Amino acid sequence: MIADSPISKTTAPLIELADLHKVYRVGTELVHALRGVSLLIGENEYVAIMGPSGSGKSTMMNIIGCLDVPTEGRYLLRGQDVSRMSQSRLARVRGRQIGFVFQSFELLPRTSALKNVELPLTYSGVRHRRKRAIEALRRVSLLDRAHHHPNQLSGGQKQRVAIARALAQEPDIILADEPTGNLDSTTGNEIMAIFDSLHAEGQTIIVVTHEDHVARRCRRTIKLMDGQIVLDQMNEERERAKGISTAEGAAAAATGGSEGTAATGGSRPHGTEGVRPDGKRGAATGTVIEEGGPS
Amino acid sequence: MAAVRVIFGVLLFVPHQIGALATNVVTALVQIWTNKIRAFLTVLGIIIAVTSIITVVSFVQGFGDYFTNFLRGLGTNLMVVYPEAVRGPRGEFLRPAEMTVDDIFAVDAKSDAIRRTSPVIFARCTVEYGRQQITGLNMRCASELFQPIRNFYVEEGQGRFFGAIDVENAAQVCVLGRDVLRQLECDESIVGDYIMVDSQRFKVLGLLETQGSFMGDNNDAIIVIPWTTGLKMYPNNRNYMAFYSEAMSEEQVDEAEAQIARTLRRRHGIRPGERNDFGVFKQDQILQQFNQVKMIATSVLGGIVGISLLVGGIGIMNVMLVSVTERTREIGLRKSVGARRRDILLQFLTEAVVLSTVGGLIGIGLGYAICGVASLHPKMVEVNVPIWSVALALGFSAGTGIFFGIVPAFKAAILHPIDALRHE
Ligand SMILES: Nc1ncnc2c1ncn2[C@@H]1O[C@H](COP(=O)(O)OP(=O)(O)OP(=O)(O)O)[C@@H](O)[C@H]1O
Ligand SMILES: [Mg+2]
Numbered sequence: 001m002i003a004d005s006p007i008s009k010t011t012a013p014l015i016e017l018a019d020l021h022k023v024y025r026v027g028t029e030l031v032h033a034l035r036g037v038s039l040l041i042g043e044n045e046y047v048a049i050m051g052p053s054g055s056g057k058s059t060m061m062n063i064i065g066c067l068d069v070p071t072e073g074r075y076l077l078r079g080q081d082v083s084r085m086s087q088s089r090l091a092r093v094r095g096r097q098i099g100f101v102f103q104s105f106e107l108l109p110r111t112s113a114l115k116n117v118e119l120p121l122t123y124s125g126v127r128h129r130r131k132r133a134i135e136a137l138r139r140v141s142l143l144d145r146a147h148h149h150p151n152q153l154s155g156g157q158k159q160r161v162a163i164a165r166a167l168a169q170e171p172d173i174i175l176a177d178e179p180t181g182n183l184d185s186t187t188g189n190e191i192m193a194i195f196d197s198l199h200a201e202g203q204t205i206i207v208v209t210h211e212d213h214v215a216r217r218c219r220r221t222i223k224l225m226d227g228q229i230v231l232d233q234m235n236e237e238r239e240r241a242k243g244i245s246t247a248e249g250a251a252a253a254a255t256g257g258s259e260g261t262a263a264t265g266g267s268r269p270h271g272t273e274g275v276r277p278d279g280k281r282g283a284a285t286g287t288v289i290e291e292g293g294p295s
Numbered sequence: 296m297a298a299v300r301v302i303f304g305v306l307l308f309v310p311h312q313i314g315a316l317a318t319n320v321v322t323a324l325v326q327i328w329t330n331k332i333r334a335f336l337t338v339l340g341i342i343i344a345v346t347s348i349i350t351v352v353s354f355v356q357g358f359g360d361y362f363t364n365f366l367r368g369l370g371t372n373l374m375v376v377y378p379e380a381v382r383g384p385r386g387e388f389l390r391p392a393e394m395t396v397d398d399i400f401a402v403d404a405k406s407d408a409i410r411r412t413s414p415v416i417f418a419r420c421t422v423e424y425g426r427q428q429i430t431g432l433n434m435r436c437a438s439e440l441f442q443p444i445r446n447f448y449v450e451e452g453q454g455r456f457f458g459a460i461d462v463e464n465a466a467q468v469c470v471l472g473r474d475v476l477r478q479l480e481c482d483e484s485i486v487g488d489y490i491m492v493d494s495q496r497f498k499v500l501g502l503l504e505t506q507g508s509f510m511g512d513n514n515d516a517i518i519v520i521p522w523t524t525g526l527k528m529y530p531n532n533r534n535y536m537a538f539y540s541e542a543m544s545e546e547q548v549d550e551a552e553a554q555i556a557r558t559l560r561r562r563h564g565i566r567p568g569e570r571n572d573f574g575v576f577k578q579d580q581i582l583q584q585f586n587q588v589k590m591i592a593t594s595v596l597g598g599i600v601g602i603s604l605l606v607g608g609i610g611i612m613n614v615m616l617v618s619v620t621e622r623t624r625e626i627g628l629r630k631s632v633g634a635r636r637r638d639i640l641l642q643f644l645t646e647a648v649v650l651s652t653v654g655g656l657i658g659i660g661l662g663y664a665i666c667g668v669a670s671l672h673p674k675m676v677e678v679n680v681p682i683w684s685v686a687l688a689l690g691f692s693a694g695t696g697i698f699f700g701i702v703p704a705f706k707a708a709i710l711h712p713i714d715a716l717r718h719e
Contacts (some may be wrong), residue, residue, distance in 0.1 A: 067631055067712045088635045094712075095633020106628040106716070110325060119631035122318055165632065 013076075014172060014204060015041040015064060020073035022046035022059050022227075033059040034070070035227040041173075046199040047206045048215035049225035056210045060224065064206065065098045065175045066090045072216055078172070086274065095124045095174040099166025101176035105158040107150040113161045114146040120169045140194055157243055174198065176207045180214055192217050315638070318593050318644035326618070327650055332508065338615040338654025340607025341695060343599045345688040347657045349662025351596040352687075354669070355589055357678035365413025366578050368446055368506065371545045375415070375576040376402075376555055377537035381569075383487025390565075390572050396526075398562055398703045399538045408542075408547040413438040413539045416525040416532050422518060423491040427479045434492075437539065438462050443539045447503060454486040457521055459572030461500075463551055465523035470501045474515035486604075492518065492632055493528060536588055548577060604691060608699035615647050615703035626707050640708035647700020648693050655692030672715035 001185060022034040031058045043049060049057050062068040063075060075082045077093065085093065092099075099120075105117050117136050121129040137143050140160040150158055158177060166174050176195070180188030191215055192207075199205050199219075215221050216235060223231035262292055298535065301650045327334045349555055353645055378392035396414060403412035416436035434442065439459050442448050449456045457468045469492065476485060489496050506514040524535060542551040552575050559565075561575055618624070634642075666678045 062713050065631070088637070091630065091633055091635040091638075094631055100631050102628075102716070106624065106631075108628070111330065122315060123629075123633035123635070123638055125315075169633070228580060242348070250337070 013040045016076040018074040046219040048218035055224040056227040097172045099171035099174040101177040103181040112232045135169040323646035323649035340603040343461035344603035345658025346661040347596040348688045352684035361676040372542040377575045400558030406553035413440040414522045436522040449501035450504040462521040469497045472515040472517035474712040606693040612699040619707040623718035630712035636708040641703035651692045651696030
């Protein structure tokens, strides 16, 4: 069915999930975290994943980030079947193609911000690590804290270091699992402003969030419920503008979020707009896919 | 299976990873520094093991060197033959000890493998000079051949040894070791002067060169007089003489011993099958005894080293397991940014090895310190730490780190990234 989808005739999508299942075994009990998720995400998309707690958002993100493998189903990353990859190949993909941003930052203690940002580069063995790490820190406007240790940084600064770390390897996708979850709303908006500007520069970003105003800044919202996609919609321009306007004006202005997204809007592959995994072209906005689940 | 693949991967990858290895070493050192006390307690076993290796090896080596020098100084073809009573299986006397001057002359005349022979009486005497007195001083009563046989000469410009005439005349003359001067609190002017030896007046003919002490025996606290004079003073020794014999060469020592045995057995009428009524003390016996001591020291060392390396190794394994658990999230994070299993394995293995090597280095420092302090003692032989023992100790400690570090490192390497990141 994916073969029939219009995009597959043009370019391979960045991410292609087909009927993904993930089952955890806890003792004798089976927990179905994902029950048949199908999804296409193209280059330079800016996707928010929402849904109640336990709906499988993190599980999906971990699979997309090659940190975990699905129990069933197929995951193609740039057309490559991830489930066929060896452990070390997966590690390579994590190192070069994926940039993860975690809710709780996950910086190495007693290690300078710069060294933290350099970490992925030491594993991929690229050259000019220092230069690239400095560049990444500059992009999150944290160059002046390069030699500070995590315990000398505020939460927002820590998260910015983590974003720089994800950026350092120039990944295909940035995956952020509740990046603002541990931050107050002002700081959270600052972080989202960074994502906005990265998206404006052409970066593909997927953000898991519980907050509507965070989700509204993204171009597309996917809602999960009980391990299934119940909503996949494009956000309207003015909706996003509203999302940004709820943010602190200063934060938005600092990164020029609204102009940026507007300017790069055209670079998104057109075929992905509102395409449902089953290949049918849905309405561009507000399509609720009712599949018998409580919604 | 996975284990083999990971380890194989590490081996293949090591050359490319010098940079990463340096990073790992730095990470490990930071980690150790953060947990200084824990790290110290952990490597205590390694420290003990390495300290023992360094000190015992150095001491054995030091004594061994000294010993070899001492024996070389004695002359490698020296034998000491002494009378010995023959006892039966229940300790009863079968034959009394007996050795006369005539026996000695007969041996000298009939053995072509022997270059020189000198009768010798071992005694202790009291020496007085001025107000000073030494009791229990070692005395050797020998012939003028004492010097070449024992390779122990009068120092140049400090008088002379006694000659054949002095021996013939049983003259009351003596030569003194350097330490006797020190004990008598006098200087070289004693040469030509008279001293009292067991209340008899002796002229001091010369001073012997310094030999140093050997295993607590001071070879320089010695007085040598003609054996004829000695017999006059201690007539009881007439039938219990001992003698020095010098073989023609080192190779002829065994032959010389056989010739001595033949002569003495015939003269003492010992029938074939009966035991000798004398003993022969040769250098290789001293060497054998020393080698025995060395063996014991080595096996004790082996025991200590083995046990403490085991204890240290288990300590390292334990602390590494704790470290892996403590840093599970860090491992998850590292994996999420591209670390492969082998990277994690190498990181924790490096940490174990750095930890044990730091222990090893402390042990080496301690070993050096102990050897240095021991060498300060005046009665101690010179102890130098051989460089190979340092290499051995470092090898052992690093090996322990690898051996006991592999399990925790492997545990870390195979952690599932998500499980690791979810770790509380
Ligand atoms: N390692 C695991 N073992 C067992 N069950 C798990 C495991 N990880 C997740 N689950 C279960 O899978 C389901 C989905 O979990 P997931 O973490 O993806 O939810 P989520 O949408 O991210 O929730 P939240 O918003 O609270 O982060 C939950 O029911 C959870 O209990
Ligand atoms: Mg989650």
